[in-house]
Amino acid sequence: MIEIQNKQILIDGKPRIILCGEIHYYRLDREDWQDRIDKLKAAGCNAVASYVPWLCHEPVEGEVDLEGRTRPELDLAGFIDLCRENGLWFFVRPGPFIMAEMKNEGLPHWIYEKHPEIVPVSWDGKPAPTKTVDYLAPAFLEETRKWYASVMEVIAPRLITRGGNVLAVQLDNEIGMLSWVSNSPDLTENVLADFAVWLKERHAPAVLAQRYPFDLDDAEVRRRAVRSPGEEYAAELMRDLGYYMRHRFARYVAALRGFAEECGVTGVPFVVNIHGTSEGRGFTYPIGISQLYESYIQAPGYLSGSDIYFGNLDMNSFQDLYLINGFMDAVHLPDQPLTSVEFNCGDGNFGCTYGGRYDPSAADFKLRMCIAQGNRMINYYLFAGGRNYRLDDAPDDGNGRIAFTGERHGFAAPVSPEGELNYTYPRMARANRAVMAVSEKLALMEEERDGVAFAFIPDYFMTESRYPDSGRMGDIVENLQANRAGGSWEIVARAMLLAGYRFGAADIQNRPLDPKETPMLVLASARYMDADLQQKLADYLRVGGGVFLYGEVPLFDMEGNPCTILAGALGVRPTGNRSAGEHYYLSLCAEGWAVPRPEVRTHFAQVFEAGEGVEPILRVYGTGEVCGFDVPVGKGRAIVIAAAYDCDIPLFRSALEKLGVRAAxxxxxxxxxxxxxxxxxxxxxxxxxxxxxxxxxxxxxxxxxxxxxxxxxxxxxxxxxxxxxxxxxxxxxxxxxxxxxxxxxxxxxxxxxxxxxxxxxxxxxxxxxxxxxxxxxxxxxxxxxxxxxxxxxxxxxxxxxxxx
Incomplete structure (x- = not known):
């Protein structure tokens, strides 16, 4: 029996740490399976994970091979059973999308040929540049149901609840990621019709008519108006599309779960994989948290799993991983633990150039930080490499193989396609053994924290669909991007961790905000913030909360309408911005308790007229305009730095201590x-x-x-x-x-x-x-x-x- 309780994973009533390694059985000769499993066990892992590629198992419609009849390495049951014989649990990932560098992201070619209507078009009616589909297209759901019926017939009798070793099932993979990275929301006829129905359920008729000056019931008008939006409703559309896509993805996940349960797959967690790291950093990762927000909290029985692709964890990126874990925990249901289902390992030599290789500490450090923050399951991706075979009835696409990486796949993994260990394997294995040696203790532990939380606003990351020709959309997105992560993560979060602070995160948008539960917030604030959230923060301050705001005091709601509720509560009147120029070296001077410290050069400052009781702590050199201040608000207190400032650890420590929080x-x-x-x-x-x-x-x-x-x-x-x-x-x-x-x-x-x-x-x-x-x-x-x-x-x- 497996249970999810109190942020723990319990197997037969015992809390567990699960360390998986991803081994793609279908990319290995069957006689090599045991060798890779031996190397995984020697590395300290207690579970194996693998995708199940629809493309490989049903290359011809109706001819499903999950037993290895056509190729010995396609015997899924044989691989799962071999893992069980070796005392290992199994985490299965049957798609339908699997990515994994597979062509069509793992879907069979015949799907697209048979159902061309599922292929999305996007802005201005242009075809989607990536191999995605309309997830809720009836034809695609019906084909997926058939695929699940086949693959779950292998999985169901091997569930841990039936004496087997399958402990979790992932539903699809990185849902919405392809549309996000290409800025190409799925806007098929089916999606547009469904969007219109959803809009009518969300907004009253009068509000809807005011938001959208066109006839939503006219298919031709709706098609043109949504795919090529007018500027007068562009901001509203961006916001509604973001909420709708969250809702749509959750419906898709629920449909997949329903298909699995119809086939007897019950009693194990269903995993939703969250994407978002990019170029070795985590700034965009919360986009995935936001996109899939409703998917993994819609009902009990779900786990959300992170994709961690940082490479090295160093002074540049360590705060990114810490914040990502905090944000995921902030949006989880009370019982949901942290997990990572694609935990980057290996040497990073993905381009076969031997440049940019990872330090041996990379996987070790990431594992240690994640375990310390409460991760209960880690899946090393990719643990062992393999090969991409040619399809029997291969398309004329240059190589006819199942994937686009060539013949060898996973050549940067700790275990190469040929089974050789690279230089990262020993250090990763050492870290695993350290964790597993005390896993019974760690599985019960929680991180100790210092009474401060980093505020998380999911809607600040709802920027995945932006019409390229919209200035309104562009202004909002660019300001959110400038304030939601980069500066606050690079400056404030890094300074806090280096000062010894241990902190979680708080979903201040969707959860109650009570000083008794969260005495102090660090808030990365943009120029845009919902009126309700501004009011919630003002109320939180008045009843005794502490806020350290870094970024900009909001002046507008999330659709660009003037809104200064929080500024009013802080007792300041924003008077404009100062930006550095070609021959203007914008500089800031400390004042009040912030002195003495050197003058600081910067590129941006938001300036204010300070009201009674507001103590300036930063001013613009030459003009004397206030851009940083300390102010009591009711029973609470706020310290604001509305400028791009240095990573001044003593300054931020002083600010947090003045707000009542010391690092233990x-x-x-x-x-x-x-x-x-x-x-x-x-x-x-x-x-x-x-x-x-x-x-x-x-x-x-x-x-x-x-x-x-x-x-x-x-x-x-x-x-x-x-x-x-x-x-x-x-x-x-x-x-x-x-x-x-x-x-x-x-x-x-x-x-x-x-x-x-x-x-x-x-x-x-x-x-x-x-x-x-x-x-x-x-x-x-x-x-x-x-x-x-x-x-x-x-x-x-x-x-x-x-x-x-």
Whole structure:
């Protein structure tokens, strides 16, 4: 039995951490399956994942091969059963879309030939540039239902609820992604007719007539008006299309779930994959959260899984992953845990140029951060490479293969198409083993946080459909893009993490906002914000909330209508903007509690006339205009920086502390680049998670609320290394009070550690006798036993402490 409860994944009543590796059975010779599974087990994984490509299993309509009759490697049941024989769970991803660099994104060619009406057209009636379809086209749904009937016949009897090993089923893949990345919303005749019905359900007749000056019931008029919108209703259309597409995607997901359940697939989670990372950063990822918002919260039984394609996790990008996890958690239902179903691993040499390869720390760091933030399932994508065979009845498309990457596929994976291990495999395996060694503890833990949340506004990321010729749409989108992520993530979030703050996120748009639950918010604000949300923030401040606003104080609602509710509550009147020019070097000067600090150059500042009680903290040089201020609002308080400002860690720390929130964790290293957080169980067992994001060693003492942790012992955190240190963790009759070494394995008479220091110390309590060993000294200190390693971690990092 598998259950989703209290942000945990329970299998037979026991909380679990699931580490999968994606192995595409259909891209390997059948005799190679066991070898890849062996390498996955050696890497510390406990589950296998794979897409099930419709294109391969039914290349000819009606001729479905899931048993390997036409090609031995197409025996899906055989592969799932082999994984079970190896003691591994299975996460199945049957599409219909799978992407995976497959041609047609994994759909059979005959689908498009048989049903040309499902192929979308978009803005101005132009054909969609990507191989997507109208998800809710009746013909496509009917063909998908048949495909599900075939594939679920293999999956249903192998569910974990029936004694098998299939623990989750993904529904489609990256829904809406292709339309977003090409700015080509699906606008088929079927979609337009359905959109018109939805508009009538959403808006009263009088409101609808005011929003859209055309006849929605006239198919020809509707077609022209939506595909080539007029400027007078462009902003309204962008907003309504965004909401409609959310609703449409949720209906599609529900339909797929219904098809699966009709075939007996019940009692396991259904997974919705969220896309959005781009070019090694996470700025656009919340677009996927926004697009699929209704899909994974529409009913119990769903999991949302992230696509994490960052490459290296370093000083440039570490805050992106932290925020992404926070935003996903903010929109989840109370029981839904974090998961990642495409967790980028390998060496990153996707172009076969040997340029831009990843550091060995890449997968290690991302795993550690995600586990610390509460991820319960990770799927390494792609764990093992393979080959793309030629179809028997191949189209004349240049190579006739199933995918567009050529013959070899997954050549950047930790395990190559030929089965060789690349340089990233050992470090990834080491991190996996560290997590799995204490997975029973981690599966129960939650991140400890500091009373501050990063505000998440899903509609700020509802920008995937923008008519190219619309100035109104363009103005709104460009301002949202400038304020919703880049500056606030690069400046504020990075500064907070480097200052030791541990924080979650709050969906302030759709959830209640109460200072008792969320004492303080960090708000990345744009020029546009809904009137209801502006009012909610003003009310939150008046009853005692704290807000640190970075960006712009909103002047308009989300459709461009004037709206200054929040500005009024803050007691300021916006008077314009200042922007740097070719010979104008816009500079800001500190004032009030923000002094002394140097003058700062910038490219943008929003300026205000400050009312009574408003304390300026930043002014424009030369004009004296206020662009940063501190103001009491009712029982609450707001600090606003309405300018592009430097990543000034002391300034932001001072602002947060003035709003009542201090970072509990701290360190005394003079160099930045240390990520710190901690996790704890209800029983008080804890792990301290540390990452050194830089390429040089750092030595420091960790403090908590001003008091030293680890009894004040300095930590030497090696270059590009991460550690997970136990604090008050019990294993049987042994309690580890603290340790500078990382636990790597448990057995009846011993605990295996990874040493991290020139001289590691393990402080424990036990009534059992510790077996003497030349690798360590045993010292008694009151009731505590101190194990001092005699080995330098850089010479030999393995240590086992045994007990009688």
């Amino acid at each position: 964790l701290g360190h005394d290293c003079p160099y930045h680049g240390i990520f710190m957080t901690s996790t704890a169980s209800a029983e008080g067992e804890r792990f301290l998670h540390l990452l050194n994001l830089d390429g040089f060693d750092k030595e420091f003492t960790v403090t908590e609320n001003g008091s030293p942790l680890l009894e004040g012992r300095k930590i030497l955190l090696q270059a590009k290394d991460g550690v997970m240190l136990p604090i008050g963790v019990t294993f049987g009759e042994v309690r580890i009070d603290w340790s500078t070494a990382e636990i790597m394995g448990l057995e009846g008479d011993g605990i295996h550690f990874r040493l991290t220091q020139p001289e590691d110390v393990i402080a424990l309590r036990t009534a059992r006798e510790i077996v003497p060993c030349e690798d360590y000294d045993i010292r008694q200190q009151g009731q505590t036993i101190l194990i001092h390693s005699r080995k330098h971690a850089k010479v030999d990092d393995r240590l086992t402490v045994r007990f009688r």
